[in-house]
Each structure stands twice: as structure tokens, then as C-alpha cells.
Amino acid sequence: MIEPVRDPAVLEGYLRDASNLRGEAELLFRPRTTAEVAEVVAWCQARAMPLTVTARRTSTTGAPVPMGGALLSTEMLATIHALDDVDAGVLLGEYQAHVEAAGRFFPPDPTSRNECSVGGAIACNASGSRTFKYGPMRPWIESVEAVLADGTVVHADRSTPLPWPVPQWEEPHVKTAAGLYPAKNLLDLLIGSEGILGIITRARTRLVALPAQVLTLLAFLPTRESLLAFLPVARGMGPRCIESFDRHALDLIRGRVPDVPAADCALMIEIEHDGEPPLEPWFDALVAAGALVDDTVVATDDSGRAKLHVMRHALPATVNEIIARNGVQKVGTDFAVPADRLGELLALYDAVPMASVCFGHIGDSHLHLNLLPRDAAELARARELYFELAKAAVAMGGSVSGEHGIGRLKVKHLALMVPPGVIDGWRALKHQVDPAGILGRGVMFG
Numbered sequence: 001m002i003e004p005v006r007d008p009a010v011l012e013g014y015l016r017d018a019s020n021l022r023g024e025a026e027l028l029f030r031p032r033t034t035a036e037v038a039e040v041v042a043w044c045q046a047r048a049m050p051l052t053v054t055a056r057r058t059s060t061t062g063a064p065v066p067m068g069g070a071l072l073s074t075e076m077l078a079t080i081h082a083l084d085d086v087d088a089g090v091l092l093g094e095y096q097a098h099v100e101a102a103g104r105f106f107p108p109d110p111t112s113r114n115e116c117s118v119g120g121a122i123a124c125n126a127s128g129s130r131t132f133k134y135g136p137m138r139p140w141i142e143s144v145e146a147v148l149a150d151g152t153v154v155h156a157d158r159s160t161p162l163p164w165p166v167p168q169w170e171e172p173h174v175k176t177a178a179g180l181y182p183a184k185n186l187l188d189l190l191i192g193s194e195g196i197l198g199i200i201t202r203a204r205t206r207l208v209a210l211p212a213q214v215l216t217l218l219a220f221l222p223t224r225e226s227l228l229a230f231l232p233v234a235r236g237m238g239p240r241c242i243e244s245f246d247r248h249a250l251d252l253i254r255g256r257v258p259d260v261p262a263a264d265c266a267l268m269i270e271i272e273h274d275g276e277p278p279l280e281p282w283f284d285a286l287v288a289a290g291a292l293v294d295d296t297v298v299a300t301d302d303s304g305r306a307k308l309h310v311m312r313h314a315l316p317a318t319v320n321e322i323i324a325r326n327g328v329q330k331v332g333t334d335f336a337v338p339a340d341r342l343g344e345l346l347a348l349y350d351a352v353p354m355a356s357v358c359f360g361h362i363g364d365s366h367l368h369l370n371l372l373p374r375d376a377a378e379l380a381r382a383r384e385l386y387f388e389l390a391k392a393a394v395a396m397g398g399s400v401s402g403e404h405g406i407g408r409l410k411v412k413h414l415a416l417m418v419p420p421g422v423i424d425g426w427r428a429l430k431h432q433v434d435p436a437g438i439l440g441r442g443v444m445f446g
């Protein structure tokens with residue numbers, strides 16, 4: 001059995017995630033093999049000791065934050081075995097770079113890909129901007145090796161039967177990462193289960209050929225109306241992503257990108273192509289939409305695209321810095337709604353009486369409204385506002401989480417969306433695999 005770390009100074013570095021929620025733990029295990037992971041789980045089970053899986057802690061929901069007991073960090077499970085065979089603790093961005101150097105492509109791209117782990121992204125069924133074309137992590141994972149909460153080591157693929165009954169329910173017909181998937185096999189159950197059913201140690205992925213070339217456009221639009229009118233046109237032109245930034249987000253990135261014009265919003269669009277970049281049809285469409293075409297930034301190569309991505313990535317990171325500086329927790333929406341309700345949701349976001357920044361995956365009608373409370377009183381108000389917005393998004397047929405999951409901070413929002421009978425079914429399932437409830441205690445459904 002590996003020795004746990006007990007030094008509070010070391011443990012301190014593992015107690016918070018990007019939501020800024022802080023927890024506590026007595027022990028930290030850093031296993032190097034699946035067998036060691038299984039030993040740690042068995043050891044904790046024998047003592048009914050809570051065990052929280054922690055990877056890179058980029059979660060925004062408190063999911064990897066321990067509430068006592070032991071932590072299991074996946075950081076030492078860090079080998080890329082083959083192009084399509086990777087340990088859970090490997091950084092997603094590092095894995096993607098490795099695959100791309102061989103001319104292959106692993107499409108899921110959470111904005112945090114250079115900070116988050118492959119296993120964390122699987123456990124959250126993470127998405128990203130390219131989800132518009134390629135979907136979330138789920139379809140790109142062929143199988144996993146995992147240690148279930150009862151200590152059993154499994155190899156799960158889509159032919160692996162479910163060991164327990166799993167509630168079947170109708171997820172909202174939008175991008176969603178909220179709650180347990182109505183899985184028909186063990187692999188699909190583990191993907192997106194936020195570390196409450198088992199610990200993923202290794203994964204086999206599905207790869208495709210690296211797209212030959214990518215054109216990236218950063219286009220500025222004068223009004224909300226022009227944005228909403230242009231969106232269906234842009235979706236129909238088959239890009240791989242459509243990201244948006246509201247005017248507060250543009251204020252934050254001014255200075256990082258030269259000459260950001262006075263615009264209501266901006267769209268970042270990526271288009272895969274062979275040969276000449278399809279500039280003409282896109283500029284025609286932008287002109288027709290009334291976009292500020294002279295200000296459009298065009299990137300036709302990797303380095304130009306990388307500069308725009310740095311800007312895109314700077315946004316959530318800057319928001320996280322602001323909330324950390326204010327000493328509060330993040331209150332950021334992750335709702336996705338049907339495309340025909342997006343304008344309604346944006347109108348509600350506009351009316352929120354608190355400083356905010358809105359950006360995200362508008363191609364999927366999935367935006368992050370980040371409220372920026374300055375103190376504890378505003379934080380409490382922000383949470384009330386958030387709850388009202390969550391109700392509205394659910395009433396529109398949306399999801400309370402398009403990609404970040406539920407964690408500890410969004411448990412009551414999940415209950416707005418999922419029938420109580422289904423949540424009871426999940427509790428019963430969790431009880432079967434983990435009667436003492438040690439793994440990820442309190443995550444997802446309390």
C-alpha cells in the first residue's frame with residue numbers, strides 16, 4: 001500500500017478548484033498504477049473514509065474539492081502509451097499535441113485543455129468550442145480502464161453491460177453535461193459521472209485525420225439583432241466552431257488584441273478547409289449581416305490562430321482571477337438552450353443587475369454569463385439571480401449545465417431539471433456500487 005502524504009502544506013495545494021471553493025482533507029494518495037488506485041479505494045472502503053478524486057482542479061463546480069477524508073490525485077498516471085491509448089492524468093493539451101504531431105486529431109477542446117487532464121475531461125464529459133462540429137468527449141472515447149467505487153478494476157467499452165440498473169430518462173435536447181447519462185453500457189455511464197462511481201485510470205480514444213487547414217475569423221457585430229440574424233446563416237455554412245463575446249468581454253480583451261473596435265459583440269469562427277481559405281463566402285455573409293468587416297481579424301495559419309486562442313482563453317482565466325481577488329466563488333452560468341430560445345435567454349442576461357461578462361459557445365446556444373460579485377453580500381445575491389436564470393433556462397427546454405457538470409455547487413440546479421424519481425434512482429445506483437458513499441461524497445446529487 002502506498003504511503004499517503006499528510007503534510008498540511010502539501011495538501012493545501014489540492015484543496016481548491018477553479019470555483020475557488022475550499023475544502024479539507026487529511027490524506028493525499030498519488031498512485032502510479034491502476035493496481036495502486038485499487039488498493040487506495042479498498043483501503044478507504046475498509047475505513048468508510050471519504051475519497052475524492054482530484055486531477056488538475058480546473059472544475060468550476062467544486063467537484064474535485066474534498067470535504068474531509070482522503071484525496072486521490074491522478075497526476076502520476078501520466079503516460080501516453082500509444083497515439084490512441086493514454087493515462088488519465090496526462091494533460092489533455094499535451095496529449096493532443098502528441099497526436100497532432102503524428103497527423104492525427106483528437107477533437108474535444110475545452111478551453112482549459114492545457115490545464116486539465118484527459119481523465120478529468122472524460123469524467124466531466126467536457127466540451128469546448130469544437131463541440132459544435134464534433135460533439136463532447138463521449139463519442140471520442142472508445143474504452144476506459146477504471147477502478148469502480150467498490151475497488152473492482154474494469155475495462156469498459158460500449159459492449160460492457162451495466163452491472164446495476166441505470167435510470168433511463170430523457171435528457172434535454174440541447175448540449176448537456178448535467179446528471180448521469182441514461183447509459184446502456186458501463187463506458188457511457190462512467191463518462192460524465194464526475195468521479196462518483198469510479199476512477200478512470202486509462203483511456204483508448206478515437207482519432208481522425210488532422211484537418212488540412214483552418215481559417216479563423218474574429219468578426220465584430222454592431223448589435224444583438226445583427227448577431228441573432230447572422231447565427232443561423234453561420235451555422236448553416238458548416239464551421240467547426242462559433243464562439244461569442246459580449247461587449248463586457250470585449251472590454252476585458254482590449255489591450256490583448258490590437259484595435260478591438262466599438263462593437264456590441266464579436267464572433268470567433270473556425271472553418272476547416274483544403275486549399276484556398278473560403279474567405280469570399282464568409283465575407284459576403286458578414287457584409288450581409290452588417291458586420292464591421294474592415295475590423296475583421298483573419299488568421300489562416302497556426303500561429304495566427306494561436307494568438308486568437310490566447311485571447312479566448314484569457315477570458316475565463318481573467319474572470320477566475322477577478323473572483324479569486326474578490327475573495328468570492330465563481331457564479332457563472334453554463335446553461336444551453338434550444339437555438340430558437342437563445343434571444344430570450346440573452347435578454348434575461350442583459351437584465352441582470354450586477355457586473356457580468358458573457359462569452360462562450362454560441363454555436364451550441366451555450367453561453368457563460370459570469371457574474372462578478374465584489375463581496376459576500378453580492379455573492380449571495382448572485383446566487384439568487386443564478387437560480388432564477390436556471391429556472392428560466394429549464395423552462396425553455398434547456399440544460400442547467402452544457403459542459404461543466406454539477407459538482408458540489410449546482411446540486412440544487414440539477415433538481416430543477418431532472419425528475420425526483422430519476423434522482424432517487426441515481427441515489428439507489430450509487431448505493432449499490434458504493435454503500436458507504438465514500439467516492440465523491442456530496443457531488444452531483446448531494
Ligand SMILES: Cc1cc2nc3c(=O)[nH]c(=O)nc-3n(C[C@H](O)[C@H](O)[C@H](O)COP(=O)(O)OP(=O)(O)OC[C@H]3O[C@@H](n4cnc5c(N)ncnc54)[C@H](O)[C@@H]3O)c2cc1C
Pocket residue numbers: 017018052053054055056057058059060063064074088089109110111112115116117118119120121122123124125126127128129194195196198199200201316317320403404440443
Ligand atoms: C479557464 C477554464 C476554462 C474551462 N473551459 C471549459 C470548456 O471549454 N469546456 C468544458 O467542458 N469545461 C471547461 N472548464 C472546466 C474544466 O476544465 C473541465 O471540466 C475539465 O474537464 C476538468 O478536468 P480536470 O483535470 O481539471 O479535473 P478536476 O477539476 O480535477 O476534476 C473534475 C471532476 O472530475 C473528477 N475526476 C477527475 N479525474 C478523474 C478520473 N481520472 N476518474 C474519475 N473522476 C475524475 C473529479 O473527481 C471531479 O469530480 C474550464 C475550466 C477553466 C478553469
